[in-house]
Amino acid sequence: MAQEHNLAIFRGTVKFKNNVQKIWGVLIFLSIVTTIEVILGIFKPDFLVHTNFLHMKLLNWIFIILTLVKAYYITWDFMHMRDEKGSLKKAVVWTSVFLILYLTALILIEGNYIYDVYQDGFIKWDF
Amino acid sequence: MDTTVTNATTGKVWGGGNQPMGASYGKLMMWFFILSDALTFSGFLVSYGFSRFKFLDIWPIADEVFTHVPFFHGNYPMYYVAFMTFILIMSSVTMVLAVDAGHHMKQSKVAIYMFLTIIGGGIFVGSQAWEWGTFIKGSYGAVETRGGRILQFVDAETGHQVALADFATTIETDRVQHEAKNGIWFESESAGTTYRLEEVVAGVQSHENILVRTETINAEGKKTVLDRLESLEILNQAVGVVEGANLIHNEYGHRLFADFFFFITGFHGFHVFSGVMINLIIFFNVLLGTYEKRGHYEMVEKVGLYWHFVDLVWVFVFTFFYLV
Numbered sequence: 001m002a003q004e005h006n007l008a009i010f011r012g013t014v015k016f017k018n019n020v021q022k023i024w025g026v027l028i029f030l031s032i033v034t035t036i037e038v039i040l041g042i043f044k045p046d047f048l049v050h051t052n053f054l055h056m057k058l059l060n061w062i063f064i065i066l067t068l069v070k071a072y073y074i075t076w077d078f079m080h081m082r083d084e085k086g087s088l089k090k091a092v093v094w095t096s097v098f099l100i101l102y103l104t105a106l107i108l109i110e111g112n113y114i115y116d117v118y119q120d121g122f123i124k125w126d127f
Numbered sequence: 128m129d130t131t132v133t134n135a136t137t138g139k140v141w142g143g144g145n146q147p148m149g150a151s152y153g154k155l156m157m158w159f160f161i162l163s164d165a166l167t168f169s170g171f172l173v174s175y176g177f178s179r180f181k182f183l184d185i186w187p188i189a190d191e192v193f194t195h196v197p198f199f200h201g202n203y204p205m206y207y208v209a210f211m212t213f214i215l216i217m218s219s220v221t222m223v224l225a226v227d228a229g230h231h232m233k234q235s236k237v238a239i240y241m242f243l244t245i246i247g248g249g250i251f252v253g254s255q256a257w258e259w260g261t262f263i264k265g266s267y268g269a270v271e272t273r274g275g276r277i278l279q280f281v282d283a284e285t286g287h288q289v290a291l292a293d294f295a296t297t298i299e300t301d302r303v304q305h306e307a308k309n310g311i312w313f314e315s316e317s318a319g320t321t322y323r324l325e326e327v328v329a330g331v332q333s334h335e336n337i338l339v340r341t342e343t344i345n346a347e348g349k350k351t352v353l354d355r356l357e358s359l360e361i362l363n364q365a366v367g368v369v370e371g372a373n374l375i376h377n378e379y380g381h382r383l384f385a386d387f388f389f390f391i392t393g394f395h396g397f398h399v400f401s402g403v404m405i406n407l408i409i410f411f412n413v414l415l416g417t418y419e420k421r422g423h424y425e426m427v428e429k430v431g432l433y434w435h436f437v438d439l440v441w442v443f444v445f446t447f448f449y450l451v
Contacts, residue, residue, distance in 0.1 A: 019227050027220045031213065038209040041190070041450045049348060060451045067446040071439055078223050078435040080428075088148040092158055100169045107173045111180030118181070126274040 006082045009073075026077045033066050157429050161436045164398075168440050171394065172447050175387045185276070185342035187380030188350070189449045195261050208449050211254045212441065215399075218247025219438040226431045229424025234413060237427060241410040244434065248403040255396045262379075262388065265371030267291065268320075269378040270327060272364040276342055277380050281352055283336045291368070294337050295322040295330035320368040328362050342380050388448070395444055398437045405430050 007016045009026065016022035040048070040059060048059040076082045081089055117123060147155065179186050190204040197207070225240035268291035270278045280289050300323070307315040322330075331337045339358035343351045353361060369378040377385035409430050418424045 019230075020224065023220060023223045023227065027216065030216055034209065034212055034216070037446075037450060038205055041205050063446050063450045067442055070442050074219065074435055074439045074442065078219050078438070079432055080226075085149040088150055088155075088158070091148065092162055096162055096165050096169075099166060100173075103169060104173050104176070107177045108180055111177040114181045115183055126272075126276055 005080075009077065022077065026073050030070055030073060033070050037063060037066055151425060153425060153429050154432065157432045161432065164436065165440075168391075168394075168443070171387075171391050172443060175391060175447065178383045178387065182381055182383070184344050185381060186344070187342070187377075187384045188344070188348075191350075192262070192379045192384075193258070193449065195258075195266070197257060205449065207254070207258070208445060211251055211258075212445050214247055214251050214254070215438050215441050218244045218251070219435050221247065222431045222434045226424070226428050229418070229427045232419070232424070234416065234419050237418075237424060238410065238413045241406060241413055241427070245403055245406050245410060248399055248406065248434075252396060252399050252403065255392060255399070259389075259392075262385070263371050263373065265369075265378045267378065268322070268368065268370045270324065270362070270365040271367050271369050271376060272361075273366050274364070275382065277369065277378060278361060278365065279340045279350075279378075280331070281338050281340045283338050283355075286352070288340070289337065291322050291327055291330075291370070294334045295326045296333060298323070298326050298329060320370050322368055324365060324368050327368055328365065331362060332359065391444060391448065395437070395440055398440065402430075402434050402437050406434065 005019045005022070007019065007022050008014065009016075009022070009029075014025065016025055040062065044059065048062065049057055051058040053061055075093075081092070146152075150158070193208060194202045194204050195207065196203045221240045221243040225237050225244065228236035228240060267279065267288045269280070272278060280291070280294070281287060282289050304318055305314065305316045307313065331339070335355070337358070338355065339353045339361055341351050341353065341361070345351050367376075369376045371378060372385040372388075374382075374386055374389065376382060379385070409426055412418065412426065413424075418426060
């Protein structure tokens with residue numbers, strides 16, 4: 001059962017000779033990304049912690065973006081999404097991305113609202 | 128999977144035997160499951176975010192909570208979780224290699240890679256159990272106030288946290304643990320904490336270098352340390368000693384942090400555990416030659432999807448619990 005694998009990653013910049021090599025290549029990439037995350041998590045550079053971008057620390061933006069990058073490569077290369085048809089890709093990715101974005105936005109806004117109520121409202125929670 | 132397709136129906140889209148989106152029935156159903164499970168996990172992580180946003184300026188700092196590495200003493204934030212992440216990614220790699228060997232119908236190679244995957248999963252679950260144990264046992268001990276806030280103790284010179292055992296004074300007491308065999312037979316109590324509240328308070332009063340640290344995060348992103356007078360003052364609000372963490376009390380800070388920690392990593396750990404079990408079943412099937420007879424290793428591919436998904440979830444748990 002010879003299955004066709006798409007062996008190019010990074011939009012075709014890196015091409016692997018066979019599937020096994022691609023797997024190791026992706027592992028190296030994921031390890032580098034994780035190492036960067038861990039180093040940033042341990043040292044927490046001041047300028048990243050104290051710079052805010054769209055109400056969030058720059059450091060947290062970096063963490064979340066790197067996480068999404070890792071998620072992409074796990075799904076695309078380990079779960080072979082790269083080799084599936086476009087309709088399957090969209091059915092899985094669009095559904096989860098839109099639902100999760102919607103859920104996250106609503107719930108976090110609500111959490112922030114309750115934070116404000118605790119601060120400014122007539123509720124005493126630390127007595 | 129081309130082997131499961133009956134070619135007779137080619138061209139007749141609505142005639143059955145067709146594969147929607149070019150994926151076999153089993154793989155498609157696995158994707159369905161993964162999608163719904165992904166939404167379950169995002170529900171958990173988002174509710175964690177909700178509670179954290181509610182108590183944004185008193186939330187525990189994960190770096191200060193998970194600082195232990197097995198067999199080593201000292202303060203090593205993040206290292207052990209990073210190790211766990213690598214283990215899980217490695218086991219994901221051996222899983223894809225097993226799937227790849229399956230495509231080439233190499234029975235022994237599939238078996239070896241499946242075995243390595245199971246080992247990796249086992250190490251991960253073991254590490255998680257160890258991490259739970261350390262978290263439940265606690266490291267320094269703290270005091271809880273009437274409002275449920277946690278007060279920790281630090282050394283005034285070094286700024287490091289100090290354990291209750293290092294300063295609490297021992298006060299003799301007649302109070303004994305009430306057991307069901309003495310007195311009212313249907314009532315009993317737990318053994319209680321190593322130090323009673325009055326012992327801790329007396330210890331702070333007699334040690335000039337002990338200060339109280341509150342949960343409030345200051346402008347520098349650190350927990351607030353009170354001065355000596357404030358420290359003695361705030362101890363009047365204390366109602367009990369907390370050692371370690373459980374679903375009700377948490378010496379590291381807000382109790383919801385412990386609740387979410389147990390719930391989310393527990394649910395993920397349960398996924399890893401069931402993944403290892405499923406992998407074991409498939410591993411034995413590979414050894415027995417079930418897929419060799421069947422003519423294809425699609426089953427390995429399907430459990431592989433599940434296994435990678437567990438890895439995928441961990442990537443997010445790692446970010447939102449330990450990093451952000």
